[in-house]
Amino acid sequence: MIEFGPANLRVPRWTRPVYMVAAGTTDFRKRYPERKLEELCMMAFRMLLEENDLKLDPLEVKGHINFAVYGEFADHFQDQLLCEAKVHDYLGLDPLPNVGVKTGGATGGSAMLVGANTIASGYSDCTLVLGWERMDEVKTWTGNYYIATAACKDFETRLARNYASYYAPMARRFQEMYGVDERLRAEIAVKNRGYACCSPFAQQPGRHTIEEVLQGEIVSDPLRFLECCAMSVGSSAALLCSEELAFRLSDKPARLFIAGGSHTLRTGDRRPMRIPLLPHETEEGYRWLYQEMRKQDGRWPGFESFGASRFAAYMVYRMADIQVPIEALDLVETHDAFTISDLQTYGDVGLALYGQEQEYVRSGDCYLKNPHTGAPGRCPANLSGGLLGTMHAVGATGIFQCGEVLWQLQGKYDTFHGDPESWRRYGKTKPVDWESLQVKNPRRGLAVSHAGVGSHVTCAILEKA
Amino acid sequence: MPTTTTPAGGIPRIAASRIDVVGESWILRVPRFGDEGAHFHTYGLLTPYFQGLREGRLRATCCLNPGCPVSHGAGELWLPPRADCPDCHQPMSWKEIEDPRGYVYTYTYVERGGTGLELPCPYYQIDVKIEGVCTIVKSYLSGPGPVRIGDKVKACFRTGKDATHTCLDLFWVKDSGGA
Secondary structure: OOOOOHHHHHHOOOOOOOOEEEEEEOOEOOOOOOOOOHHHHHHHHHHHHHHHOOOOOOOHHHHHOOEEEOOOOOOHHHHOOOHHHHHHHOOOOOOEEEEEEHHHHHHHHHHHHHHHHHHOOOOOOOOEEEEEEEEOHHHHHHHHHHOOOOOOOOOOOHOOOOOHHHHHHHHHHHHHHHHHHHHHHHHHHHHHHHOOOOOOOOOOOOOOOOHHHHHEEEEEOOEEEEOOOOOOEEEEEEEOOOOHHHHHHHOOOEEEEEEEEEOOHHHHHOOOOOOOOOOOOOOOOOHHHHHHHHOOOOOOOOOOOOOHHHHHHHHHHHHOOOOOOHHHHOEEOOOOOOHHHHHHHHOOOOOOOOOOOHHHHHHHHOOOEOOOOOOOOOEOOOOOOOHHHOOHHHHHHHHHHHHHHHHHOOOOOOHOOOOHHHOOOOOOOOOOOOOOOOOOOEEEEEEEEEEEOOOEEEEEEEEEE | OOOOOEEEEEEOOOOOOOOOEEEEEEEEOOOHHHHHHOOOOOHHHHHHHHHHHHHHOOEEEEEEEEEEOOOOOOOEEOOOOOEOOOOOOEEEEEEEEEEEEEEEEEEEEEEOOOOOOOOOOEEEEEEEEOOEEEEEEEEEOOOOOOOOOEEEEEEEEOHHHHHHHHHHHHHEEOOOOOO
């Protein structure tokens, strides 16, 4: 049993507010031989400076940058130590300071957290957060081995060398503990890959059916191919500012709150603990769950949930003064590297109570348009297409998610996804059945950045200023 | 016309790197180093665990420090073991689990693994819960399925000349009961 000391649960208190004003990204591809890594980073940086309606010229904006935070998941994919120095130089930012951040799949989110702290502390008035991954230098199954070195090399890596096989046992346990219908997981793949069809950045958009997902080849039972994200290449960027500078640069800045959590590398090492309660939850509300867990020899977070996500949500809701997440949030980007991680996350971040994640997805509230009622979903998830449909160029992912949330809050979904020119520049044609996935007047969005089997997680809230 | 200058005595012979051409880009093939590229990884203070597997013994660690705020001197076993207690930071003690048995807490059927996988696919990867152990150990099942959560299993070992000196030396078979 892990027990917190009272001071462990201190809510972060920044000394000044943090804002996000701009985002940029490349498109994402399984292989991207047309561009070198730093050239991809320049594409994201240029979009950030040039296409976000900033009120100063791009080079004047650049003249405000004090600090850069770079996200890169894996040196062995890039085969280049100190990539940060190479990118920083290539973007023309020397001799400003920069740091590299590395926390697995949550690297992008952690880079946002570190970047936010440079603003909140006063170290910087303007911080560039930029991430990348180049996963196409090796063959796919060697890439799978590389990723599986994010399992414990002494006790786990040899047991699969394929990361889906570390998520599959969670899917199995979750499924049996809560009686989940496989069709529900498949529905998540269909939804997110479907939303990706409206994104020019998307790597694997597709209009699939539940049957197609379930009939697909199995990677690691019960997970099918279409339930797993793919190797990805690309870069994304965000610009964070102090309040004063944010309003000088943008008419539509968004306030940023972000917090992190972490939990063991090996899922099986997670000793049971009491659930840290979100503001709207009560011990009484979970009495049935504890009883159910006793019956099934269950434990929290066990294989079903992510303690790191819960810890990050616990903190960020208190930072942002959010009481009831489903009422306060208008959209969410989950880390849907696998369908099961999307499902698990709804309980962790309190969009549903633990144990009711399945009912939450079934309610239709995670859609832009509730498929059962036709009314707007209460908190649409992964309108970007998510990791399943659009990208998981790992070091960029958490940054990309924040960019998509920012553009939603700014009412710019169509600007970045609907302009035929946005499709042409990546050699694509805007689909004739393209539709706007702009949420109507959103005020707040959540982005969940997630590593390993839940070793590191950040939760970022963006709020219309 | 471009010209080249060859120094007196010629240039050293260097094998050409292989390139692939995709569109207008050259893609350079960069081979690794074979045995020269091997890593040399220590098991450190966990070496007794792997030595134990080779001898058909399953060893775990536990905290016996009376001052530990969690174990109070009578901690549960850790498997995988760790040399130091995360709750009080004092060295843990080794304890052998006699006739190790447990049950399948969860599992997956691995249909394909990444480069270098030693186990022949497909196989059941299982997470085993053992009485008295505070963690759940990831391992694999030898023998046919199907497997269900709750199935009882008992430990087996790759010993002697069959040992791999890795975590693969521990595996499990279905436990039909009895001692």
